[in-house]
Amino acid sequence: MNVASRFRTLPETGDRVQFTLDGAPASAPAGVTVAAALLAHSGAWTRQTVKGAPRTAYCMMGVCFDCLVEVDGTPNTQACMTLLREGMTVRRQTGLRDLNGGHCG
Amino acid sequence: MAEVDLIIIGAGPAGMSAAAFAARGGLQVLILDEQPHPGGQIYRNVAQNRSKRGFLGQAYAAGTDLVDALDHPHITLLTGATVWRLDKGPQVTWSRGAKSQTTSAAHVLLATGAQERPVPFPGWTLPGVMPAGAAQILMKTAGMLPKDAVLAGSGPLLYLIAAQMIDAGSPPQALVETQTFPQMLSATPHLPRALFGLPTLRKGLSLIAKIRKAAVPRYTAASGFHATTTESGNILFSFRANGRDQRLTCGLLLTHQGVIPGTHITRAAGIEHYWNAAQGAFQPEHDLWGATDQPGLHVAGDGAGIGGAEAAASAGELAGLNILCQSGRLSSDTRNQRAARARAALFRARAIRPFLDAAYPPPTDILAPSDNTIVCRCEEVSAGAIRQAIREGAQGHRQIKTSLRCGMGPCQGRMCDATLRGLLSEGKASQPISPPRARSPIKPIALGELAALSPPQEEPA
Numbered sequence A: 001m002n003v004a005s006r007f008r009t010l011p012e013t014g015d016r017v018q019f020t021l022d023g024a025p026a027s028a029p030a031g032v033t034v035a036a037a038l039l040a041h042s043g044a045w046t047r048q049t050v051k052g053a054p055r056t057a058y059c060m061m062g063v064c065f066d067c068l069v070e071v072d073g074t075p076n077t078q079a080c081m082t083l084l085r086e087g088m089t090v091r092r093q094t095g096l097r098d099l100n101g102g103h104c105g
Numbered sequence B: 001m002a003e004v005d006l007i008i009i010g011a012g013p014a015g016m017s018a019a020a021f022a023a024r025g026g027l028q029v030l031i032l033d034e035q036p037h038p039g040g041q042i043y044r045n046v047a048q049n050r051s052k053r054g055f056l057g058q059a060y061a062a063g064t065d066l067v068d069a070l071d072h073p074h075i076t077l078l079t080g081a082t083v084w085r086l087d088k089g090p091q092v093t094w095s096r097g098a099k100s101q102t103t104s105a106a107h108v109l110l111a112t113g114a115q116e117r118p119v120p121f122p123g124w125t126l127p128g129v130m131p132a133g134a135a136q137i138l139m140k141t142a143g144m145l146p147k148d149a150v151l152a153g154s155g156p157l158l159y160l161i162a163a164q165m166i167d168a169g170s171p172p173q174a175l176v177e178t179q180t181f182p183q184m185l186s187a188t189p190h191l192p193r194a195l196f197g198l199p200t201l202r203k204g205l206s207l208i209a210k211i212r213k214a215a216v217p218r219y220t221a222a223s224g225f226h227a228t229t230t231e232s233g234n235i236l237f238s239f240r241a242n243g244r245d246q247r248l249t250c251g252l253l254l255t256h257q258g259v260i261p262g263t264h265i266t267r268a269a270g271i272e273h274y275w276n277a278a279q280g281a282f283q284p285e286h287d288l289w290g291a292t293d294q295p296g297l298h299v300a301g302d303g304a305g306i307g308g309a310e311a312a313a314s315a316g317e318l319a320g321l322n323i324l325c326q327s328g329r330l331s332s333d334t335r336n337q338r339a340a341r342a343r344a345a346l347f348r349a350r351a352i353r354p355f356l357d358a359a360y361p362p363p364t365d366i367l368a369p370s371d372n373t374i375v376c377r378c379e380e381v382s383a384g385a386i387r388q389a390i391r392e393g394a395q396g397h398r399q400i401k402t403s404l405r406c407g408m409g410p411c412q413g414r415m416c417d418a419t420l421r422g423l424l425s426e427g428k429a430s431q432p433i434s435p436p437r438a439r440s441p442i443k444p445i446a447l448g449e450l451a452a453l454s455p456p457q458e459e460p461a
């Protein structure tokens, strides 16, 4: 399940932020979204649908909701709309489709 | 927060330009945007990138002025604010930092922009397949360059992104374009008008020249997109072009078929919408100033009809001037005089659109994809299931929603409404299909947050 990132991150100077992904340490440049950090980290899925299909962030602008992950214990967080912060705990998620007891029109 | 005269939803070129004009004219402006920084998708992070990522080009850097103009004592900018409700009044409710609040103003400008047209084909849901615009957002916001990517689809944005990737030192492996020679021919009658937008036309040609010079292989009149994943996680992309089956293996498959107005908010607001056949999308009715049929509600920018960033900035200026006039800060004569420049700019910016719309239309196998294509990504509903429901008598968006849950997931139809319309109109000459309904909350919101919403009269500081 180790898939290399599909992106090359420019070696711009700047701070890095440490976070964990499914318990393993990872890092990304400061100021990026959780979705960008995950895509820079690996090319694999970050969410599985109810039917078990692999998905990851798609639109990067808050439209598609394929980027849902668990952030600091809150499932169904839109990774592309969430800025990565130092020490964040990120988990990939499976199966869920309703937002956080939320309501989807 | 002080009394607000104008609430602007969306800090893209239209919203930013309207804010500046309204504030300079004396109005108190509140501008709300979902993203962490102003700029909209086109100028995402432009102020953060002042001295870096030059490969994004001059047209992008031009957005800095619009962002800088927001630095005005009459403008309050709230980023990370997701508007999820709009009521008569008008009254706007948004969520920020997991808390919701409501504000009213005499005028609300909806400048929420566009989204990429969904590009469904078998395999479009796989990790490794992405809209080209999404990859561009990663370039702008995170300095991330697509590695070993194929760009597939059609339209000017495809050329722009290819050129940016070339300048950034990460050229695409290939460009797979769907437009056909007959489509190009059918667009030529629009060329004389497009000459009014000569700089835009020239820029387009220079992008194509750059792609040629970089010797990026190009396929045209491509169809039958299909993607699967290889053992190592790469994308195996197959399609038909030049009368032959083609296969490319790539790290990323970046697709694009133009952009469409994001109309959830304008539909939920009860504004009348019509089908723009040339652009293949619904858009809100509005007058020359962006005023709509709903009292106090105005629209500007790509959300009101696709015109691009420059057109959006001009439309924002016109809406700003009109709102000043309606607020009694400008006479209609002064408004009309001051609007002349923006009108001329808007005309020039839009001159190239009819040519582009005709030359780069979305292909039919994307508008109404093959049966084995997932149409609704959220609920995993296939085109085959939808066609079956239509054969069994389902007539509109609503019936398909209730029978298949298509469009009932968290994206609320943003990723499937356009395709659903394509499937519903298949084989029908020109039967009008009304736009799907949109209701509040127009973005999913946690129930706890709904319950905790303070009533508008006790507005939190």
Ligand code: FES
Residues within 6 Å of the ligand: A035, A056, A057, A058, A059, A060, A061, A062, A063, A064, A065, A066, A067, A068, A078, A079, A080, A081
């Ligand atoms: S990637 Fe589409 S909503 Fe986050």
